[in-house]
Amino acid sequence: MSNDGIITDAKKRYSAGVLKYRQMGYWDADYVPKDTDTICLFRITPQDGVDPVEAAAAVAGESSTATWTVVWTDRLTACDSYRAKAFKVEPVPGIPGQYFAWVAYDIILFEEGSIANITASLIGNVFSFKPLKAARLEDIRVPVALLKTFKGPPTGLIVERERLDKFGRPLLGATTKPKLGLSGRNYGRVIYEGLKGGLDFMKDDENINSQPFMHWRDRFLYVMDGVNKASAATGEVKGSYLNVTGATMEDIYERAEFAKELGSVVIMLDLVIGWSAIQSMANWARKNDMIVHMHRAGHGTYTRQKNHGVSFRVIAKWLRMAGVDHLHTGTAVGKLEGDPMTVQGYYNVCRDSYTKQDLQRGIYFDQDWADLKKVMPVASGGIHAGQMHQLLDLFGDDVILQFGGGTIGHPAGVQAGAVANRVALEAMVKARNEGVDIKTEGPEVLRKAAQWCTPLKQALDLWGEISFNYASTDSSDYAVTPSVS
Amino acid sequence: MITNPTGRITQGQFSFLPDLTDAEITLQVEYGLNKGYAWSVEYTDDPHPRNTYWEMFGMPMFDLKDAAGVLMELNACRKTFPNQYIRLMAFDATRNTESIVMSFIVNRPKTEPGFGLVRQETNGRTIRYTIHSYGTDKPEGERY
Numbered sequence: 001m002s003n004d005g006i007i008t009d010a011k012k013r014y015s016a017g018v019l020k021y022r023q024m025g026y027w028d029a030d031y032v033p034k035d036t037d038t039i040c041l042f043r044i045t046p047q048d049g050v051d052p053v054e055a056a057a058a059v060a061g062e063s064s065t066a067t068w069t070v071v072w073t074d075r076l077t078a079c080d081s082y083r084a085k086a087f088k089v090e091p092v093p094g095i096p097g098q099y100f101a102w103v104a105y106d107i108i109l110f111e112e113g114s115i116a117n118i119t120a121s122l123i124g125n126v127f128s129f130k131p132l133k134a135a136r137l138e139d140i141r142v143p144v145a146l147l148k149t150f151k152g153p154p155t156g157l158i159v160e161r162e163r164l165d166k167f168g169r170p171l172l173g174a175t176t177k178p179k180l181g182l183s184g185r186n187y188g189r190v191i192y193e194g195l196k197g198g199l200d201f202m203k204d205d206e207n208i209n210s211q212p213f214m215h216w217r218d219r220f221l222y223v224m225d226g227v228n229k230a231s232a233a234t235g236e237v238k239g240s241y242l243n244v245t246g247a248t249m250e251d252i253y254e255r256a257e258f259a260k261e262l263g264s265v266v267i268m269l270d271l272v273i274g275w276s277a278i279q280s281m282a283n284w285a286r287k288n289d290m291i292v293h294m295h296r297a298g299h300g301t302y303t304r305q306k307n308h309g310v311s312f313r314v315i316a317k318w319l320r321m322a323g324v325d326h327l328h329t330g331t332a333v334g335k336l337e338g339d340p341m342t343v344q345g346y347y348n349v350c351r352d353s354y355t356k357q358d359l360q361r362g363i364y365f366d367q368d369w370a371d372l373k374k375v376m377p378v379a380s381g382g383i384h385a386g387q388m389h390q391l392l393d394l395f396g397d398d399v400i401l402q403f404g405g406g407t408i409g410h411p412a413g414v415q416a417g418a419v420a421n422r423v424a425l426e427a428m429v430k431a432r433n434e435g436v437d438i439k440t441e442g443p444e445v446l447r448k449a450a451q452w453c454t455p456l457k458q459a460l461d462l463w464g465e466i467s468f469n470y471a472s473t474d475s476s477d478y479a480v481t482p483s484v485s
Numbered sequence: 486m487i488t489n490p491t492g493r494i495t496q497g498q499f500s501f502l503p504d505l506t507d508a509e510i511t512l513q514v515e516y517g518l519n520k521g522y523a524w525s526v527e528y529t530d531d532p533h534p535r536n537t538y539w540e541m542f543g544m545p546m547f548d549l550k551d552a553a554g555v556l557m558e559l560n561a562c563r564k565t566f567p568n569q570y571i572r573l574m575a576f577d578a579t580r581n582t583e584s585i586v587m588s589f590i591v592n593r594p595k596t597e598p599g600f601g602l603v604r605q606e607t608n609g610r611t612i613r614y615t616i617h618s619y620g621t622d623k624p625e626g627e628r629y
Contacts, residue, residue, distance in 0.1 A: 165588075167498070168498045221612075224612075228616065232600040233487065234495045235600060261611070419501070422495075433513050
């Protein structure tokens with residue numbers, strides 16, 4: 001192994017040719033990460049015959065300064081600072097051929113306040129690198145020094161609650177259905193009924209922008225009539241996430257400006273608009289007292305498979321830094337992918353002031369959030385009133401529960417669906433606060449409330465038995481006695 | 486008349502449930518006290534959704550550890566303002582929270598007139614909306 005170690009003699013190190021990455025200085029088993037270093041945990045699957053340590057060094061190299069051959073121009077720079085350093089490699093427990101690799105990055109590698117720059121390094125070329133069959137960024141520790149260059153959520157969940165005057169319970173939402181085809185006028189009807197019935201928010205779907213059946217201005221105008229009418233009918237602040245996603249930044253700004261002009265408390269963006277657009281809109285939202293709802297459309301293409309891509313916990317951290325107020329983070333009990341513990345891990349990185357290492361939830365690093373505002377997680381997709389006790393138990397108060405089908409599909413209509421959800425929610429929060437063990441006694445709490453609330457009874461009769469119990473593809477791999485430091 | 490399914494203003498944590506009894510309110514207050522929150526009693530005759538500052542019936546009870554004390558304050562407020570909206574609010578001073586963490590209505594006027602929506606037509610199809618409290622057509626103190 002000695003001839004594979006780092007070459008310290010400068011003349012040899014920089015003579016033209018091809019060296020192993022570990023020889024070039026991208027592997028240092030003795031390296032102690034600095035408080036100002038960014039630390040990444042990659043899950044790598046080296047090609048057959050590729051040594052895992054060399055593969056880890058290659059990841060460090062390709063995500064920082066390395067190119068495939070030695071370049072003399074390195075010697076014009078303080079190149080040791082710029083080399084990321086892989087400092088630990090361990091087999092993934094129970095999965096042959098996969099390894100966890102820890103890599104540290106000096107703070108000089110990244111531009112201040114730019115997620116685009118961070119991602120271009122950390123998930124740039126390295127993910128197409130041939131010596132690896134697959135690679136996944138599992139988790140990231142962002143140093144406080146770098147974190148402080150980001151402004152974070154424009155509103156944050158605390159101020160959002162103050163603006164909405166809603167405290168001590170999860171918020172309730174619903175996505176307007178059908179996703180496509182409703183005219184503006186028909187669409188606004190669903191908004192009005194849902195909000196008047198008791199929901200706090202209604203939501204545009206991620207693929208509602210400005211299609212032939214409904215121009216965006218028409219949607220915004222009718223939706224805001226529904227929102228204001230429902231607000232007057234209930235005495236509550238109400239909102240509807242107006243999706244301002246468009247083809248260009250100019251379109252997005254134009255739509256957001258109109259939403260503001262109409263008095264909307266919230267706008268919505270799809271993740272697919274990209275990091276720079278998200279950060280631009282976070283700035284816009286800060287200037288315009290706006291809550292930003294982020295729909296994670298597209299994330300499943302790179303977050304779902306355990307062996308390749310980026311874990312959603314990393315995406316959630318980047319989005320909190322980039323500046324969104326709401327983030328879809330999964331339901332664990334609904335129709336979309338999500339192991340309950342792993343999903344709780346996503347919630348924690350959205351809402352914690354300090355996230356402690358928690359291997360069962362897939363959290364590999366302590367993360368000091370340095371007072372960065374908190375993101376409100378959103379549970380959406382195939383959930384219904386009959387799961388209220390599970391949802392409250394899993395996620396607590398600071399979450400938006402979105403019942404789309406579970407509101408609009410109610411046999412007695414949209415208002416009745418909203419009533420069922422709001423009654424189930426309030427009854428469950430009240431019972432929990434009274435000391436009832438809702439995990440076991442939750443169904444009984446719901447049954448009791450259904451005795452005086454017919455819409456809830458109808459909802460439970462229709463959906464009470466529906467569950468989505470499929471094996472999850474993305475659960476945490478951790479050793480029972482962790483050696484992770 | 487309020488036409489939403491509850492027939493009343495639905496602010497706060499428990500407006501969709503039957504009115505909480507004093508025993509039930511005590512349990513909620515105890516839940517908050519156990520978490521270290523400070524309770525406060527507030528009242529108003531203008532429950533407009535954007536009327537943030539209801540009147541304080543005394544200061545938040547920072548040093549009170551017994552739910553009975555909070556109930557005493559609440560009942561004193563009910564006696565003074567039997568026909569107004571009264572809410573209990575819990576404050577959490579934890580760093581990065583430092584805000585209200587519970588809030589629910591514990592007293593209402595006999596009749597709740599609710600709100601009207603005033604529409605002002607402006608440019609194009611745009612409408613400016615004003616939510617108007619029917620109650621506030623009369624002066625403070627004479628509303629219900």
